[in-house]
Amino acid sequence: MFTLTGKTAVVTGGGSGIGKAISQVFARQGAEVHILELQEENAREAIAAIEAAGGKAVAHSCDVSQQEQVRAVFARLGQVHILVNNAGVAHIGNVETTTGQDLDRIYQVNVKGAFHCLQAAVEKMKGQGGAILNLASIAAHVGLLDRFAYSMSKGAIHAMTLSVAKDYLAHKIRCNSISPARVHTPFVDGFLAKSYPGQEEEMFEKLSKTQPIGRMGKPEEVAALALFLCSDEAGFITGCDYPIDGGFITLNN
Numbered sequence: 001m002f003t004l005t006g007k008t009a010v011v012t013g014g015g016s017g018i019g020k021a022i023s024q025v026f027a028r029q030g031a032e033v034h035i036l037e038l039q040e041e042n043a044r045e046a047i048a049a050i051e052a053a054g055g056k057a058v059a060h061s062c063d064v065s066q067q068e069q070v071r072a073v074f075a076r077l078g079q080v081h082i083l084v085n086n087a088g089v090a091h092i093g094n095v096e097t098t099t100g101q102d103l104d105r106i107y108q109v110n111v112k113g114a115f116h117c118l119q120a121a122v123e124k125m126k127g128q129g130g131a132i133l134n135l136a137s138i139a140a141h142v143g144l145l146d147r148f149a150y151s152m153s154k155g156a157i158h159a160m161t162l163s164v165a166k167d168y169l170a171h172k173i174r175c176n177s178i179s180p181a182r183v184h185t186p187f188v189d190g191f192l193a194k195s196y197p198g199q200e201e202e203m204f205e206k207l208s209k210t211q212p213i214g215r216m217g218k219p220e221e222v223a224a225l226a227l228f229l230c231s232d233e234a235g236f237i238t239g240c241d242y243p244i245d246g247g248f249i250t251l252n253n
């Protein structure tokens with residue numbers, strides 16, 4: 001079950017955290033993985049780890065917010081069967097403390113970046129079908145403190161997921177999203193180091209407990225759900241969002 005042998009998968013932001021774990025699992029299941037990544041060094045390390053485990057992967061230096069760069073990468077690829085829109089950036093602030101520039105930066109990467117890859121991928125998938133998975137967040141579904149711009153972008157991811165799922169039914173392109181609560185990645189460590197210097201451990205504990213299950217998620221756990229949703233076994237699933245949140249959305253009361 002869950003084999004990806006013979007499939008080509010594109011994973012954005014595959015050099016770190018959740019995207020790296022997804023790339024590793026997809027390669028282990030037989031996919032040829034193409035990582036589109038801003039941080040070339042991280043992408044190279046991710047590729048080396050995949051190759052050392054016997055998998056196939058290629059790194060592409062690419063800023064997904066730049067449409068011509070995304071187009072250039074997809075032009076070099078043959079068929080694409082799977083797209084995971086994972087690259088994303090965060091911002092802390094409410095509607096008053098978020099500047100127009102902050103909002104634009106989040107929009108450019110999280111929304112436009114996903115749009116560029118969706119557009120390039122559906123063009124490739126139209127003749128043959130495919131599976132698309134977008135990284136949303138619990139921020140798309142519930143109000144989180146000080147996540148104005150980030151929530152805006154993840155709400156857009158959810159809405160784009162439904163739109164693409166509907167428009168490409170006849171083309172056999174499935175499109176779903178997943179909504180993690182806090183997952184322990186460099187994204188989280190960077191946030192703690194920047195926002196709570198000297199109190200990282202205490203804050204890590206506090207953030208862990210915001211998930212009713214009592215801990216943060218692991219990138220590998222998100223990767224396992226991503227594998228299922230992008231595999232042929234999930235052929236009856238499209239236009240869905242899956243929380244992977246330790247009970248955050250439904251049990252925090």
Ligand SMILES: NC(=O)c1ccc[n+]([C@@H]2O[C@H](COP(=O)([O-])OP(=O)(O)OC[C@H]3O[C@@H](n4cnc5c(N)ncnc54)[C@H](O)[C@@H]3O)[C@@H](O)[C@H]2O)c1
Nearest residue numbers: 013016017018038063064086087088137180182183185187
């Ligand atoms: N970690 C969490 O708690 C969490 C929770 C919910 C949703 N998410 C979402 O999951 C996704 C991955 O998060 P993560 O925690 O693994 O983050 P991460 O920071 O560890 O990895 C993100 C990767 O995306 C790359 N990237 C950023 N901007 C890019 C761009 N313009 N072009 C190409 N690559 C770019 C970064 O270089 C990095 O390698 C994001 O979309 C994030 O919003 C994360």
